[in-house]
Amino acid sequence: xxxxxxxxxxxxxxxxxxxxxxxxxxxxxxxxxxxxxxxxxxxxxxxxxxxxxxxxxxxxxxxxxxxxxxxxxxxxxxxxxxxxxxxxxxxxxxxxxxxxxxxxxxxxxxxxxxxxxxxxxxxxxxxxxxxxxxxxxxxxxxxxxxxxxxxxxxxxxxxxxxxxxxxxxxxxxxxxxxxxxxxxxxxxxxxxxxxxxxxxxxxxxxxxxxxxxxxxxxxxxxxxxxx
Amino acid sequence: xxxxxxxxxxxxxxxxxxxxxxxxxxxxxxxxxxxxxxxxxxxxxxxxxxxxxxxxxxxxxxxxxxxxxxxxxxxxxxxxxxxxxxxxxxxxxxxxxxxxxxxxxxxxxxxxxxxxxxxxxxxxxxxxxxxxxxxxxxxxxxxxxxxxxxxxxxxxxxxxxxxxxxxxxxxxxxxxxxxxxxxxxxxxxxxxxxxxxxxxxxxxxxxxxxxxxxxxxxxxxxxxxxx
Amino acid sequence: xxxxxxxxxxxxxxxxxxxxxxxxxxxxxxxxxxxxxxxxxxxxxxxxxxxxxxxxxxxxxxxxxxxxxxxxxxxxxxxxxxxxxxxxxxxxxxxxxxxxxxxxxxxxxxxxxxxxxxxxxxxxxxxxxxxxxxxxxxxxxxxxxxxxxxxxxxxxxxxxxxxxxxxxxxxxxxxxxxxxxxxxxxxxxxxxxxxxxxxxxxxxxxxxxxxxxxxxxxxxxxxxxxx
Amino acid sequence: xxxxxxxxxxxxxxxxxxxxxxxxxxxxxxxxxxxxxxxxxxxxxxxxxxxxxxxxxxxxxxxxxxxxxxxxxxxxxxxxxxxxxxxxxxxxxxxxxxxxxxxxxxxxxxxxxxxxxxxxxxxxxxxxxxxxxxxxxxxxxxxxxxxxxxxxxxxxxxxxxxxxxxxxxxxxxxxxxxxxxxxxxxxxxxxxxxxxxxxxxxxxxxxxxxxxxxxxxxxxxxxxxxx
DNA sequence: TATGAATGAGTCTTCATTCAT
DNA sequence: CATGAATGAAGACTCATTCAT
Numbered sequence: 001x002x003x004x005x006x007x008x009x010x011x012x013x014x015x016x017x018x019x020x021x022x023x024x025x026x027x028x029x030x031x032x033x034x035x036x037x038x039x040x041x042x043x044x045x046x047x048x049x050x051x052x053x054x055x056x057x058x059x060x061x062x063x064x065x066x067x068x069x070x071x072x073x074x075x076x077x078x079x080x081x082x083x084x085x086x087x088x089x090x091x092x093x094x095x096x097x098x099x100x101x102x103x104x105x106x107x108x109x110x111x112x113x114x115x116x117x118x119x120x121x122x123x124x125x126x127x128x129x130x131x132x133x134x135x136x137x138x139x140x141x142x143x144x145x146x147x148x149x150x151x152x153x154x155x156x157x158x159x160x161x162x163x164x165x166x167x168x169x170x171x172x173x174x175x176x177x178x179x180x181x182x183x184x185x186x187x188x189x190x191x192x193x194x195x196x197x198x199x200x201x202x203x204x205x206x207x208x209x210x211x212x213x214x215x216x217x218x219x220x221x222x223x224x225x226x227x
Numbered sequence: 228x229x230x231x232x233x234x235x236x237x238x239x240x241x242x243x244x245x246x247x248x249x250x251x252x253x254x255x256x257x258x259x260x261x262x263x264x265x266x267x268x269x270x271x272x273x274x275x276x277x278x279x280x281x282x283x284x285x286x287x288x289x290x291x292x293x294x295x296x297x298x299x300x301x302x303x304x305x306x307x308x309x310x311x312x313x314x315x316x317x318x319x320x321x322x323x324x325x326x327x328x329x330x331x332x333x334x335x336x337x338x339x340x341x342x343x344x345x346x347x348x349x350x351x352x353x354x355x356x357x358x359x360x361x362x363x364x365x366x367x368x369x370x371x372x373x374x375x376x377x378x379x380x381x382x383x384x385x386x387x388x389x390x391x392x393x394x395x396x397x398x399x400x401x402x403x404x405x406x407x408x409x410x411x412x413x414x415x416x417x418x419x420x421x422x423x424x425x426x427x428x429x430x431x432x433x434x435x436x437x438x439x440x441x442x443x444x445x446x447x448x449x450x451x452x453x454x
Numbered sequence: 455x456x457x458x459x460x461x462x463x464x465x466x467x468x469x470x471x472x473x474x475x476x477x478x479x480x481x482x483x484x485x486x487x488x489x490x491x492x493x494x495x496x497x498x499x500x501x502x503x504x505x506x507x508x509x510x511x512x513x514x515x516x517x518x519x520x521x522x523x524x525x526x527x528x529x530x531x532x533x534x535x536x537x538x539x540x541x542x543x544x545x546x547x548x549x550x551x552x553x554x555x556x557x558x559x560x561x562x563x564x565x566x567x568x569x570x571x572x573x574x575x576x577x578x579x580x581x582x583x584x585x586x587x588x589x590x591x592x593x594x595x596x597x598x599x600x601x602x603x604x605x606x607x608x609x610x611x612x613x614x615x616x617x618x619x620x621x622x623x624x625x626x627x628x629x630x631x632x633x634x635x636x637x638x639x640x641x642x643x644x645x646x647x648x649x650x651x652x653x654x655x656x657x658x659x660x661x662x663x664x665x666x667x668x669x670x671x672x673x674x675x676x677x678x679x680x681x
Numbered sequence: 682x683x684x685x686x687x688x689x690x691x692x693x694x695x696x697x698x699x700x701x702x703x704x705x706x707x708x709x710x711x712x713x714x715x716x717x718x719x720x721x722x723x724x725x726x727x728x729x730x731x732x733x734x735x736x737x738x739x740x741x742x743x744x745x746x747x748x749x750x751x752x753x754x755x756x757x758x759x760x761x762x763x764x765x766x767x768x769x770x771x772x773x774x775x776x777x778x779x780x781x782x783x784x785x786x787x788x789x790x791x792x793x794x795x796x797x798x799x800x801x802x803x804x805x806x807x808x809x810x811x812x813x814x815x816x817x818x819x820x821x822x823x824x825x826x827x828x829x830x831x832x833x834x835x836x837x838x839x840x841x842x843x844x845x846x847x848x849x850x851x852x853x854x855x856x857x858x859x860x861x862x863x864x865x866x867x868x869x870x871x872x873x874x875x876x877x878x879x880x881x882x883x884x885x886x887x888x889x890x891x892x893x894x895x896x897x898x899x900x901x902x903x904x905x906x907x908x
Numbered sequence: 909t910a911t912g913a914a915t916g917a918g919t920c921t922t923c924a925t926t927c928a929t
Numbered sequence: 930c931a932t933g934a935a936t937g938a939a940g941a942c943t944c945a946t947t948c949a950t
Binding site for chain 3: 835863867
Binding site: 724725726736737739740744745746 | 939940941942943944
């Protein structure tokens with residue numbers, strides 16, 4: 001059953017660079033189209049064309065549609081999730097955690113630009129075609145660690161008591177994904193260049209840490225928040 | 228050609244309750260399915276079944292797929308957008324504007340629960356099937372009014388200088404839509420009841436206005452922000 | 455059953471000009487479209503639109519598709535056929551008969567420009583949708599009269615013996631219909647104005663009576679042919 | 682994408698007789714049905730059934746309806762047209778040209794009996810579905826060569842001056858196609874066997890060259906016409 | 909590995925026709 | 930007379946999937 005074979009190098013051939021491996025090319029084509037049109041609208045024919053292969057090859061490598069989605073999640077999204085949430089520890093201050101998560105998400109997305117819109121469409125969204133698959137890879141303990149960190153800070157009077165600790169992870173992920181996914185749209189609407197990644201990072205972190213609050217009001221106690 | 232007729236009550240008939248009007252029923256079925264599965268995955272057959280009519284009726288009332296989408300945007304989303312952005316005035320303080328917008332969005336969504344996930348999937352998202360149609364209804368002047376309000380507050384040192392005035396509208400809309408769309412998911416993950424609308428409203432407004440900032444740091448100048 | 459009613463004037467109404475009678479308008483729209491696109495490609499919707507009525511009216515007046523075709527043949531084509539073949543008598547010389555037939559066809563078509571292409575497509579052609587209906591109205595005796603006239607002329611050595619008397623009626627009708635139907639095409643190809651009806655009449659009659667033969671060869675015995 | 686592949690024999694396979702090639706079978710079924718019912722009335726299902734294949738195969742080989750028609754014209758009609766008009770040279774006498782064209786048309790049609798009625802319905806006729814496609818393959822220079830040949834003969838007094846040189850090509854093609862297409866009809870009407878191809882050829886050529894003219898009037902100058 | 913041929917199920921859409929009003 | 934609503938059947942076309950080579 002060749003569907004299980006990872007893209008092992010054929011022996012006797014001088015291992016071509018991975019980008020040219022057929023399986024990788026298919027996965028790349030698929031994720032690109034998923035981001036652009038959504039999973040439901042992406043057909044095997046289109047994927048194959050983009051990878052300059054035949055639809056039959058897709059079945060050869062992935063057996064069927066379901067298993068293609070499995071592969072996308074397992075081999076592409078899961079590692080990203082791990083890299084983002086791995087370092088999270090409950091004992092750290094929420095501001096620090098948030099800063100780290102945002103930064104690692106932005107870094108990870110940098111090399112996988114198809115993620116944000118796919119995440120919005122197929123994970124966050126009701127009926128998203130990847131939701132179930134991705135949820136299985138969400139490190140619930142880490143997510144809870146963030147909640148607890150915030151709850152504790154609130155109890156100590158060191159964090160905005162209006163925030164719901166259970167929701168903060170969603171606000172966080174959603175805000176990043178949403179902004180990354182809509183940069184393009186932003187440029188379209190205002191007919192100008194999209195904001196740089198730095199600007200975006202500053203905007204998001206700023207929003208999460210201080211909201212509309214002007215800088216001068218927090219200087220005094222900055223340490224309690226910025227550590 | 229009935230495709231142009233709005234669902235005006237026929238005279239001489241004892242105006243059945245609107246829920247039983249075929250056109251309304253179809254529109255309702257369509258939006259419901261759009262939210263649940265996305266536009267691309269929603270077929271005429273499914274819509275018709277849900278409305279207990281035949282697929283041919285869909286063509287009778289909407290001529291084709293494109294015009295069904297037109298109707299959804301024109302007759303359902305556009306009014307919502309108007310109700311949300313209509314009262315926005317540049318001279319108001321950003322905090323006040325944001326509070327109003329969030330509140331009106333949540334109120335509007337209350338009676339149109341299909342909106343958030345559709346908005347995320349089909350408007351915010353690259354390649355969203357409603358994006359172009361909806362953008363035409365976005366009141367750019369109002370959006371700019373919000374930007375200017377924030378920019379002015381920043382210039383006066385009364386608002387977080389890290390925020391990008393051009394992005395704040397996206398953060399705002401996106402945050403609300405995203406949270407509304409993921410309540411369901413939230414409950415799924417943590418295996419508990421979804422947070423109430425009030426909790427959500429408090430969380431979102433709190434996040435936007437103060438971020439993580441603890442309450443005590445802002446008491447002194449509360450007026451400058453809360454007016 | 456109103457489908458049987460011919461367009462009899464309603465009593466008590468000051469007989470509007472026939473062109474505005476709904477049934478006539480439908481018949482006119484139908485024949486126009488039959489000529490332009492063929493019977494098979496012409497739908498009830500199109501006919502109704504052209505007549506500025508609803509498809510349901512077509513069923514009111516003609517009951518169904520078959521009976522619409524019946525009406526076209528019975529009320530429009532049959533009278534034309536009668537007017538063309540009525541005066542044909544076996545005792546006349548073939549040249550005279552042909553001259554008369556061609557002239558009457560051209561005259562009849564003048565006011566029913568939809569006839570030639572419909573005739574070619576739906577009568578002469580195998581599988582034509584009007585063939586059976588029209589054939590019932592072809593005056594076989596008159597057609598045979600023409601054959602006999604030619605056969606006798608051949609026997610007397612007064613007509614081209616290579617012609618098949620049984621085919622001459624087809625050559626005749628076909629040539630006229632074909633040329634009338636292709637005037638438009640002719641203009642398209644050579645990118646110029648279509649030939650006048652007189653030019654066409656002269657060409658067709660000339661071809662049928664003398665073929666390529668130069669004029670001088672027949673002068674001497676012109677009487678035997680032109681009577 | 683097999684739609685571009687011509688039906689080249691696959692190597693290594695003992696080249697089955699061409700009749701069993703799927704693409705050929707489909708083309709054959711299509712042309713047969715076009716002749717019998719017209720293009721508009723011929724559905725993919727019918728064609729596929731006749732070729733003992735599925736409708737999906739039609740899309741596999743021809744992509745869509747338009748390209749099926751393209752293929753019919755390009756691969757079947759165009760070669761016929763070339764074979765008929767290829768040898769035409771302006772310096773030859775019109776009688777000679779006509780004799781050649783008629784003969785080559787009849788010979789070509791012999792093996793493609795679907796051509797005449799299709800030609801009448803879909804090429805000569807206004808709104809014919811193949812008209813545009815076929816016109817692109819009409820060798821206008823050759824058609825003009827025939828016109829000029831006739832015009833010159835007329836100028837020398839060697840041809841019927843009543844004929845319109847611009848129309849003669851139409852009379853010629855039309856007469857042949859029309860008669861070939863109506864043989865069947867002829868037999869139906871007179872309830873007898875259809876005339877042989879020789880009889881038909883003699884009739885048409887005779888009509889074109891001499892019309893009704895009796896033989897004796899042309900003996901003297903036969904050479905000028907028959908060369 | 910790779911692909912061309914083949915197909916059944918399903919999609920949107922159109923159409924003739926019916927019927928209540 | 931006239932029409933809007935409704936529908937079943939059928940049309941072109943697409944797609945995931947299979948299979949022999």
